[in-house]
Amino acid sequence: xxxxxxxxxxxxxxxxxxxDEDPIKLAEFEARIxxxxxxxxxxxxxxxxxxxxxxMIEQHAHSEIIGSLPEGTWITRAPGFRRKLAxxxxxxxxxxxAQLLYSAAETLGKSRExxxxxLINGKSKYSNVFNYPAPTxxxxxxxxxxxxxxxxxxxxxxxxxxxxxxxRALDRICAEESxxxxxxxDNVVFLATGTPVQRQMVQEALNRWWEPxxxxxxxxxxxxxxxxxxxxxKVKMGSNDSMRQTFLNMYVPKIWxxxxxxxxxxxxxxxxxxxxEYTEPNWDTFKQVINGNGPCNKERLxxxxxxxxxxxxxxxxxxxxxxxxxxxxx
Amino acid sequence: xxxxxxxxxxxxxxxxxxxxxxxxIGHRNSEWTGLGPMLxxxxxxxSMAQDKIGQSLALFELLxxxxxxxxxxVAFTRNAPQFHCSQLxxxxxxxxxxxxxxxxxxxxxxxxxxxxxxxxxxxxxxxVAKKFKGEIKYHTMHADIFxxxxxxxxxxxxGRMQQAINENFGLALGMFEPGDFEAELIEAGxxxxxxxxxxxxxDKVVPLLTSYGYMVPSVDAVEPAxxxxxxxxxxxxxxxxxxxxxxxxxxxxxxx
Numbered sequence: 001x002x003x004x005x006x007x008x009x010x011x012x013x014x015x016x017x018x019x020d021e022d023p024i025k026l027a028e029f030e031a032r033i034x035x036x037x038x039x040x041x042x043x044x045x046x047x048x049x050x051x052x053x054x055x056m057i058e059q060h061a062h063s064e065i066i067g068s069l070p071e072g073t074w075i076t077r078a079p080g081f082r083r084k085l086a087x088x089x090x091x092x093x094x095x096x097x098a099q100l101l102y103s104a105a106e107t108l109g110k111s112r113e114x115x116x117x118x119l120i121n122g123k124s125k126y127s128n129v130f131n132y133p134a135p136t137x138x139x140x141x142x143x144x145x146x147x148x149x150x151x152x153x154x155x156x157x158x159x160x161x162x163x164x165x166x167x168r169a170l171d172r173i174c175a176e177e178s179x180x181x182x183x184x185x186d187n188v189v190f191l192a193t194g195t196p197v198q199r200q201m202v203q204e205a206l207n208r209w210w211e212p213x214x215x216x217x218x219x220x221x222x223x224x225x226x227x228x229x230x231x232x233x234k235v236k237m238g239s240n241d242s243m244r245q246t247f248l249n250m251y252v253p254k255i256w257x258x259x260x261x262x263x264x265x266x267x268x269x270x271x272x273x274x275x276x277e278y279t280e281p282n283w284d285t286f287k288q289v290i291n292g293n294g295p296c297n298k299e300r301l302x303x304x305x306x307x308x309x310x311x312x313x314x315x316x317x318x319x320x321x322x323x324x325x326x327x328x329x330x
Numbered sequence: 331x332x333x334x335x336x337x338x339x340x341x342x343x344x345x346x347x348x349x350x351x352x353x354x355i356g357h358r359n360s361e362w363t364g365l366g367p368m369l370x371x372x373x374x375x376x377s378m379a380q381d382k383i384g385q386s387l388a389l390f391e392l393l394x395x396x397x398x399x400x401x402x403x404v405a406f407t408r409n410a411p412q413f414h415c416s417q418l419x420x421x422x423x424x425x426x427x428x429x430x431x432x433x434x435x436x437x438x439x440x441x442x443x444x445x446x447x448x449x450x451x452x453x454x455x456x457x458v459a460k461k462f463k464g465e466i467k468y469h470t471m472h473a474d475i476f477x478x479x480x481x482x483x484x485x486x487x488x489g490r491m492q493q494a495i496n497e498n499f500g501l502a503l504g505m506f507e508p509g510d511f512e513a514e515l516i517e518a519g520x521x522x523x524x525x526x527x528x529x530x531x532x533d534k535v536v537p538l539l540t541s542y543g544y545m546v547p548s549v550d551a552v553e554p555a556x557x558x559x560x561x562x563x564x565x566x567x568x569x570x571x572x573x574x575x576x577x578x579x580x581x582x583x584x585x586x
Binding site for chain 1 (some may be wrong): 358360361367369371372373380381383401402425426484486577580581584585
């Protein structure tokens, strides 16, 4: 599950970045992308393209493994065989997505080990949404439905991007995520139409998750030369605001249909513009959480670090002296 | 032959202990999700856990057909003294060495158990046993590869694995604690019995471990950890059950 990439929108360096590139190769590269071609690992690409893709795919991969933690804690508590089996399979899929995505990022020249080290050292980010706790079963249901839904909005757009290995990984990921969404929706429906206790549980979870969900798509768009280039290169496929609008349009009516409410009195669709109006979530909170001060940042990284540390001897034992590192090709 | 009441009691006892073993080991294996030494092992343990929980469900369904409560009620409302799992499966996942050795010991026993049960005269059990065999084949393959690789993976790795084998051999033998109906089950052709299973298991795991370079404790020198089949458990089981039933018990009558 992943929202939008935290791509730098500082436009001041754009000219110097492109100044280093061969203008003829750059023009050919841009013409291929404009024609809808996919860029493959061995193809020529601008340094900035490679850098931003590694960053984006890596953040996506990290989000999948960190995202398995808040949901994973509910596997051992899932009520009944049906939910237990489904949640196990769902979280396993998320870990599998990380595996696919690390491989896709590796095609650009950064090893999985380096990426994981950057994650646990705090150098590399993951989706902010996983820095919030999931204190009840209903939180896990809301995550599986609405965070996965948000992720699909983003990932479907990105699967039309320009980098072949990432697009192919996303095609498969989206197919699996659509099952997660069905699982999450089914789960929320059972709670929303269940006993008063179940209903209250899911309403409270929804209230808790609304701001993180609004944050999920990233801060409001600011035009900059840099993001224009990334859009032209089909690295960034949609603006944060347009993704947020797509999500609101698809899911707010479904939430209201279940008789659930959302904690924003200003949330409504403007029938004239076709756009949803809402109260801006607190973006200072968002920045605080990204910078490590969210409710679970420390815990999430500590768990990941512990897992890496505890597993070190196993990885060391499995390393063969005769095998050399090979970059995956696709 | 016609099943007497004691045959049916014996069959239920057999089904309960297998279903409980599978539920609890599946639950434990699922705890590796997100925490494995590498992503591929998170995924492998989760796959095996899903198979185990699915197998457990199939056995609880057979019990339901024999007049017991529905699977969710049976699995999610009993306390530790009503559980018939072996003590081996209830221990926390601990370090990867322990989890791997447990996986190796348990899955070889399961593979042989369901091989034996694929010939049982109780046809519904024979059918599920045949299905399970196909799944467990991959579990033992996974365990064998890792037991071998970790034996050859240097001093620390070998030392950890050998120690886990030594410390858990008695717990593994606890899986073969005889039930109250061994004679009836053998006589009726329902199951060949725990003693035969243990012997076949030893014939399988001892040569394998030896071929990987491990020392295997002598059966006579180790006290088997009996008790689990009779509801006597380590202090680890009840907290596991409290956690497993935490949501279900908010309202056991609700649809979740």
